[in-house]
Amino acid sequence: MNSLPTYDDVIAAAARIEGHAHRTPVLRSRTADARWGAQFFFKCENFQRMGAFKFRGAFNALSRFDAAQRKGGAIAFSSGNHAQAVALSASLLGMPAVIVMPTDAPAAKLAATRGYGAEVVMYDRFTDDREALARRLAAERGMTLIPPYDHPDVIAGQGTAAKELIEDAGPLDALYICLGGGGLTSGSALSARALAPGCKVYGVEPEAGNDGQQSLRAGRIVHIDTPKTIADGAQTQHLGDYTFGIIRRDVDDILTVSDAQLVEAMRFFAERMKMVVEPTGCLAFAAACAAGEAIRGARVGILVSGGNVDLARFAALVGGN
Numbered sequence: 001m002n003s004l005p006t007y008d009d010v011i012a013a014a015a016r017i018e019g020h021a022h023r024t025p026v027l028r029s030r031t032a033d034a035r036w037g038a039q040f041f042f043k044c045e046n047f048q049r050m051g052a053f054k055f056r057g058a059f060n061a062l063s064r065f066d067a068a069q070r071k072g073g074a075i076a077f078s079s080g081n082h083a084q085a086v087a088l089s090a091s092l093l094g095m096p097a098v099i100v101m102p103t104d105a106p107a108a109k110l111a112a113t114r115g116y117g118a119e120v121v122m123y124d125r126f127t128d129d130r131e132a133l134a135r136r137l138a139a140e141r142g143m144t145l146i147p148p149y150d151h152p153d154v155i156a157g158q159g160t161a162a163k164e165l166i167e168d169a170g171p172l173d174a175l176y177i178c179l180g181g182g183g184l185t186s187g188s189a190l191s192a193r194a195l196a197p198g199c200k201v202y203g204v205e206p207e208a209g210n211d212g213q214q215s216l217r218a219g220r221i222v223h224i225d226t227p228k229t230i231a232d233g234a235q236t237q238h239l240g241d242y243t244f245g246i247i248r249r250d251v252d253d254i255l256t257v258s259d260a261q262l263v264e265a266m267r268f269f270a271e272r273m274k275m276v277v278e279p280t281g282c283l284a285f286a287a288a289c290a291a292g293e294a295i296r297g298a299r300v301g302i303l304v305s306g307g308n309v310d311l312a313r314f315a316a317l318v319g320g321n
C-alpha cells in the first residue's frame with residue numbers, strides 16, 4: 001500500500017471535478033431542527049450526477065489516467081452506484097468502460113449502465129468470481145480496474161462533498177456519514193479534520209453489517225458475511241486498507257442503525273423535505289436522530305449520500321405501516 005491520501009489530495013480532486021460534478025445544495029429543515037433540538041445541514045448528494053456521491057471519486061480517479069490508460073479505458077465490478085459513476089465518468093472523458101455485473105442485476109441498473117455507454121459483462125453470482133473475471137478482462141484488454149472505495153483517488157474525490165459542506169455551512173460540531181466500504185467516510189474525515197477542528201466525525205452502518213464498528217474496536221479489519229439489510233449500498237463485507245487507515249486515525253466512532261430507523265428517515269425526507277433518498281443514503285440522518293442529548297444545540301452536518309431507489313421499492317418502503 002502507498003501512503004494514505006491527504007487533504008491536499010482532496011483539494012486537487014475538487015479542482016479536477018469542478019465543472020463536471022454538481023456542487024450539490026446544503027439544505028435546512030426547520031422541522032428537523034425543532035424536533036431534534038439541533039441545527040442540521042443536509043449535504044444532498046442525492047442530487048449529484050447519476051444520483052450519488054460516487055461520481056466524485058470515479059471522475060477524479062479516471063481524470064488521473066495517463067494516455068495509455070485512457071486508451072484502454074476503465075473497468076469496474078459493481079451492481080450499484082459505483083458502476084454508473086464509472087460508466088458516466090468514462091463517457092464524459094471519452095474512454096471505454098466495462099462494468100462486470102451479475103446476471104440477476106435489476107434491469108433498470110443494466111439499462112442505466114448501458115445508457116451511459118458502458119459495455120456490460122455478466123457473471124453468475126453463484127459460480128463466478130467477479131473480481132477474478134474483472135482482473136482477467138483488465139489484463140486482456142489493457143483496462144484499469146477502479147475499485148469502489150479502497151483507492152486513494154476515489155477517497156480524495158469522495159472527500160470533496162464534505163469540503164463543500166463545511167465551506168457552505170460554516171463550522172460544524174458533528175458530521176454524520178453513511179458508511180459501506182469507507183470511501184465516503186475516510187474522504188469526509190480528511191476534509192473535516194482540515195476544515196472543522198473539534199468536529200466529531202461519525203461513520204454510520206446498518207446494524208446487520210457492523211464490520212466497520214467491529215474493526216474500529218478490534219484495531220484490525222474484520223470481515224463479515226454479506227449482511228441482510230435494506231441499505232444495499234452498505235452491504236460491504238469489510239473496510240479497505242486505505243479507508244481503515246484513515247478511519248482509525250480520524251473518525252471518532254462508528255454507529256449503527258436498524259432498517260426500521262432507515263425507513264423512518266426515508267419517510268421524513270420524503271414527507272418534510274420532498275426528497276427521494278435511497279435507504280443507504282438515510283444512514284447518517286437516522287443515527288443523528290437517535291443521538292439525543294449528544295446533538296442538543298449543536299451544528300450537525302448530515303451527508304445524504306444518494307437517491308437511487310426504484311419507485312416501486314421506494315413506495316413499498318415508505319408506504320408500509
Ligand SMILES: *Cc1c(COP(=O)(O)O)cnc(C)c1O
Nearest residue numbers: 081180181182183184233305306
Ligand atoms: C457506496 C454508497 C455508500 C457507501 O460508501 P462507501 O464509500 O462504500 O463507504 C453510501 N451511500 C450510497 C448511496 C452509496 O452508493
